[in-house]
Amino acid sequence: MTSAGAVGRLLDRWPPADRILVAGPDAARPAGELARPGRTVTAWPPAPGDPRADAAVCAGWRWTSGEAEHRRFLAEVRRRLRPGGTLILDQAAAGGDVDPLTGRGGTVRYYHPTELAGLVRAAGFRTEHVELTGAAPGAGPPGVLVAARALLAPPEALAVTGWGADAGEVRLDLRYADDETELLDPAPGKIWADVAAEADQVAGHYPVDDPFGGVRGAPVVSRFFGRPVPPGQLSFGAGVTSLLRDLAGLADGGPVVAPEHTHPDLQAWAAFAGSDVHVATAAALTARIRECRPALVLLDRPGFDAGVLALADVVRLAGVAAQTGAVVVVDESAAAYLGPAGSCATVAADTGNLVVLRGFTKAYSWGGLRAGYAICSPELAPRVRELITPMLIGEPALRAALGVLAAGDPLAALRRRVREVKPPFARKLAAGGFAVISGHPDIPWVTVADPDGAAGRALAARGIRGLLPAPAPVPAPPAPGRLHLTVPLSRRRIELFDTLFEGQDDPA
Template sequence: MAAAGTVGRLLREAGAGPVVWVASGDVAAWSAGLAAEGFQMVAAPDGADVVVVADTSWNDAPLFRRRRFLLSLHDRLSPAALLALVPAGWERPAGECGYEVIAIADGCVLARVVAAVAPDQAGEAYEGEGSLDLRWSPDEVDWLRPDPRGVWHEVTAVAETARAYALHDPYGGHRGAAVLSRHLGCPIDPGHVTFGAGVASLLRDLVALADGGTVLVGRYGFADVPGWVTQARSPVRVFDESAAWCEAIRRARPSLVIADRPTQRGVVHPVDQALAEASRLGAVVVIDEANANYLDPAQSAAWLTARHDNLVVVRGLSKGYCQGGLRVGYAIASAALSRRVRAAVPALQTSELALQVALRMLALPDPLAGLRARIAEMRPRTERALTAFGLQPDPGHPALPWLTAPATALDRLAERGVLAKRLRAADRSAPDLAKIAVPLSDERAAMLTDALTDAPTDRAAGPADALTDRAKTP
């Protein structure tokens, strides 16, 4: 069994802080031993840099009890805390419960949290108020032609539509394939399409494609994904999705990759080579194209599902279409994966009313063309305003209605009553980012200009701009 000296050495090598809480084991003996190594002992986890679990009774405990215990520690650890587990044998449950093992020596396992299980982590970024809310783009809807809101007038027999019970087509593929084929400009087989209750819901279900293996997730992807992976008892690894994917896939050797395209930082990767590398290693790749609505539909990776047998592309109608409340998303899978995708996603997940509205909107003749033109007009204006204010916005992709900047921009903008979204890095070693929506209406653009050129006021305490009462697009 590891001695306090071994644990102390590992902690120093890992750069751990000095405050230690012994959560389990002979508290007196371990406290004395680690105090002799120069660490400061505390009686509660609050503020602890290290949590030590050193109880030999765990040797005989079943695996599920170890998992339950490790998960219970998530809420008690600070984000940067390390976990020292003694004796050895904790490697597997630690990896399955959202921890990354960073060192093993002489019967001690040293780990850190990489994915905590918590409800709606993505939603936390939308708390708080300001005079101008640039965490979403409520003014996108003004630039859609024809206006998708007109689709609702077509669905007049709501009661009859809601009564329809499509047991013959529980995943919507037979009704949706032709529409998607025209929309994306490539042939889509009905059996390869799976509709679900929004992109987030589909991502949650598709975690099952890892079959317990390692899941490689993008650093600034959907915030809840790492926690879902942990709930599924799969190890989580994080990579910089704005950099080259192939090397990250080779290093992690995952069973499943989940990444945005385009990324939050505006990179649209060519994925052919990454798919081939993932296939060589036996990995499935799920590409989240929720933000791809702002690009030309022909730029979707959906057409590659006919070339690669390990690809799933997920899209929705929240971004651009301004229909987040509709809760409709769809997954297009390679032929070899279609049955596994449908096995992971509950049948009849999309209401008939929502599906019918979604298909009508997707059948419209490019209603987002006007929106793309408006973004191209207003984005440079926002970038100039932020730069003049002393921020350092990342150029990103010119078609996307937001810019990113270092997280220090969050407080500076908040001082002027402007709210930006915090993009939390999934790996603790990377910095958070600020995501700043481009004001598309003249009214909101003028509000931003005024906020950044006037002297700071108490606007941060005021209500968000009235436009946020409309349908919100995160």
């Protein structure tokens, strides 16, 4: 077995490990050698109710079961570690002949270093260090020491988790808008009421002949975007969240690249299927794609800062990604504000590697409907259908979604209102000492600089809550830096904001 000194050296690379779990057939030796004042070293398995450990050491890796069981064991180890906790896995060199097809020497399964690193990644870790520790006497795998960090796991890694965090007394929540639908024509509520009026018939319909909604949806979606969308390139799901979960499989364990502060759900699911996730600034995105050669590139359009990447730039990035064989997924959850003509769905047929996601939570305020859809390039249609769960959207939700799309673009009055009230909202924030980025004039939010949290605290002191970007599932996610504030649209919300904001302390 590798010396405890080598294990200790790796542990010292990261934050202090005060609680260590030790597992494996040689657990007793490192448990004794790693002990020190103030440190708790516990043999696996931990007792129920024990706090999460800072590190786990799997000593003398000699397992006689199969790979699936090994992966499950490592995943259970990860669940017993704090996010970012350290895993040190020590596999001794093969002691005799090893079957090259099965990796077994007798009853023991030995892994080559790359296999072991992949197994660790598939269990929810990011591999950060691999070193050889001894040669096998035959042709079997050498001894290897792997160090990895535990990724933040779903659901904690997903964007929805932060919405339940307590923020004290909040009188005006600017993470979202509850006053958008008052400006839509037709009102989404009217369309939903029409569907509900036929609830008995609708709820009883089981459309196994159209499990993705593409057959019935294609004519409506084609008219909406003014471009033909064949049924095979259109799939409906239970909101964009469910589609992101399924389409994470497009990475197929390969690297994922996304700009900073991109919605993290797809990245989190891909990471737990063995993908390495990389983030980049918008300016460095093209270079990062060429450097990492990803399997999947994820874009938010609009982005967290309310900026909207031009369609020509999306097509250009898709071309760069195509050089590495990568798929580009564009999350247009909030692009309804731009109208159908501004969607990447209008250029999906012009590329071979684009998937565009649209939903009804933003602008339509139909988050509870759980409806969303994906439009993909023709070449991607078979891959997308391999991954998306059939029958994922309920029949009432599908009919309501198609009803609102069939109505055309009901957001003209909303866009006029946003353009009317967004500039004075931004000016008021700027006059209060906040550094404001307004972004696209049709997107109903702004962001303010918040590098140290002072802006958020200053607003919270007046009962106003903003939205921080959800962290990417990487070991050292970019600092939030900015705070998202939805523009109040209705007179009641504007007056409430003015009342609360008046007399606000300087955010600096």
